[in-house]
Amino acid sequence: MGWTSTDNNHEGYVAAIAPDGRLASGGVAEGMLVHGITGEYKPGGESDEEIVPDDLIMSWRGACTCGWQGEVWQRVLTPSEADFASRKAYCRPGDAAYVSLPVEDAVQDEWMIHIAPSEAILGVEAAVKEHRQSTRRLDKTVAAAKAAGASWADIGRAAGISRQAAHERWADK
Template sequence: MGWISSDNEHEGYAACVAPDGRLSGSTTAGGMLFKGLTGHYPPDTTMTDYEVIPDSEIIGWRGACECGWRGELWQRVTSPAAADFSRRRDYVSPEEFANASGQVEDAIHDEWKAHIAPSEAILGVEAAAREYHQAGHRLDKTVAAAKAAGASWADIGRAVGISRQSAHERWADK
């Protein structure tokens, strides 16, 4: 399962890590699909430029994003006793699918959200800037209407919170 940023510029996921460091987000009945052929694993029957690495050989998980960002490795350990979440170690039985546990996937999702936080914040800045410009245009139009209705520069300045002279300098030529 993946995650999409609000601007649709980032798609993140918890990727399985092969022994040679390649990342995969896809699975098949025989194991995990990894792009590229090394000759160490059988090629997939339908996606011939992918290898199928058995679930038992997956060494861990890492956050990945379509933009190229990669999170730190969460190591897959060989026994439940060796699992230590604080040291980024988790146990998934070699007989099970190699997908990250829910706890590790949640932690990777949090890391990915930190990765996209700047771009998400920029969306807020862009929205506020649009609203600011729209409000400025609305203010210009309402000042023009007030002046046309006979309001003085002193009244307009007072309503806006500026001096009569500042109001005149700002809107007299508009």
């Protein structure tokens, strides 16, 4: 399962890490799909993929389509070795090499920090758009008020500025 940023420029997910460091793009019944052909593993569904058996996956990390990678979570083979604070997650041998929901949530939290600046920029872009629209609306409203006979003093007072500032701002519009 993955997550998509509001602007659709980032897609994050938990990636299993193959023994050679390649990140898995998903899983199938036989193991995890990794891009690239080494000849060491069974061919995957696509011509440029291999299937790394689940028992060979010993770590995971957050990944994003932009290239960002999160901190590594180590796979441990006994429940007593698991330590969330140390990024050690239990995954029973013989099971599919997927992380637990709490680990997935922690990776998503880390990814959310990664995309926070781009998400914040969306707010800036929206505010700028609203500002431009309101400026155009104000300009049209002032022009209508002037055409209806309002003075620059009246327009300035309504806008919270001086008569002279109103004239300088809107006289040429």
